[in-house]
Amino acid sequence: MVKNYGMLIDVDKCTGCYNCFLACRDEHYGNDFSPISLAQPFTGHFWMQIIERERGKYPKVKVSFVPKPCMHCDDPPCAKASVNQAIYQRPDGIVIIDPEKSAGQKQILSSCPHRVIFWNEEKNIPQKCTLCAHLIDDGWKEPRCVEACPTGALLFGDLNDPESEISRLWTSKKAEALHPEFELKPRVKYIGIPKRFVAGTLYLKDRDACAENAKVTLTGGGKKQTVRTNNFGDFEFEDLGESEDFTLKVEYPGYAPQSFKVQTKLDVYLGEILLKRSSER
Numbered sequence: 001m002v003k004n005y006g007m008l009i010d011v012d013k014c015t016g017c018y019n020c021f022l023a024c025r026d027e028h029y030g031n032d033f034s035p036i037s038l039a040q041p042f043t044g045h046f047w048m049q050i051i052e053r054e055r056g057k058y059p060k061v062k063v064s065f066v067p068k069p070c071m072h073c074d075d076p077p078c079a080k081a082s083v084n085q086a087i088y089q090r091p092d093g094i095v096i097i098d099p100e101k102s103a104g105q106k107q108i109l110s111s112c113p114h115r116v117i118f119w120n121e122e123k124n125i126p127q128k129c130t131l132c133a134h135l136i137d138d139g140w141k142e143p144r145c146v147e148a149c150p151t152g153a154l155l156f157g158d159l160n161d162p163e164s165e166i167s168r169l170w171t172s173k174k175a176e177a178l179h180p181e182f183e184l185k186p187r188v189k190y191i192g193i194p195k196r197f198v199a200g201t202l203y204l205k206d207r208d209a210c211a212e213n214a215k216v217t218l219t220g221g222g223k224k225q226t227v228r229t230n231n232f233g234d235f236e237f238e239d240l241g242e243s244e245d246f247t248l249k250v251e252y253p254g255y256a257p258q259s260f261k262v263q264t265k266l267d268v269y270l271g272e273i274l275l276k277r278s279s280e281r
């Protein structure tokens with residue numbers, strides 16, 4: 001059966017160690033794999049990028065690392081922008097820039113909305129991730145980046161094989177495109193893409209103590225969610241939609257409940273919320 005390759009990236013598992021980037025450099029710098037790819041230049045190429053995403057503000061700051069190779073789209077605008085079929089998709093799904101045919105075709109660079117194509121000045125060609133097709137054709141099970149990842153954040157495999165781990169996860173609700181709005185049918189999907197969060201800390205003013213186990217309810221985005229504060233009085237709601245309106249309600253026995261309107265244009269940290277005794281109202 002024809003292979004049907006895909007890659008699944010679990011952002012929650014990525015520590016930003018750059019091993020995948022270095023493995024890619026090790027494989028492709030100075031090495032020609034014609035007709036699939038020619039050598040990467042010494043500088044300026046990031047066939048596997050690590051995008052650092054910082055969210056929130058002090059003291060509630062979160063950092064995520066989002067590995068980003070070529071998405072190997074099934075409907076790739078880069079191929080449409082190329083002349084003489086210099087970019088083509090193989091039957092197994094891998095999108096390749098032909099190093100000979102693409103010579104001089106600088107217009108290809110701006111065709112990719114993901115900006116994952118790089119220009120090789122010396123060779124006068126556009127270049128990008130090949131999913132190490134030269135190795136896969138030699139019987140390797142996975143590209144060098146996947147092999148090098150110490151945390152298992154990168155998963156590669158045959159989507160036609162129902163027994164493969166990637167097949168099992170590929171159709172789960174959690175797997176999504178990095179930029180679904182581009183509508184390019186990418187063969188690289190993600191789990192755990194950072195979304196918006198709403199967080200805060202509840203404090204019992206009269207007792208000068210954290211409000212542990214307080215009830216916090218967030219309503220909006222079509223659902224109602226409830227969490228309990230931890231022993232520092234902290235609460236957090238993750239995976240919220242962008243630019244949505246929510247109502248947050250905090251409750252603690254014997255203390256007056258409070259409500260807040262929040263909007264997730266950015267991540268929201270409400271800071272310290274002081275709870276007052278009901279009798280003080």
Ligand code: SF4
Pocket residue numbers: 069070071072073076077078079095111112113114115116117128184
């Ligand atoms: S991510 Fe960009 S370079 Fe890769 S196949 Fe899609 S359009 Fe082409």
Ligand code: SF4
Pocket residue numbers: 013014015016017018019020021050065067148149150151152153154
């Ligand atoms: S090797 Fe794995 S953990 Fe390290 S940056 Fe790459 S994807 Fe993240």
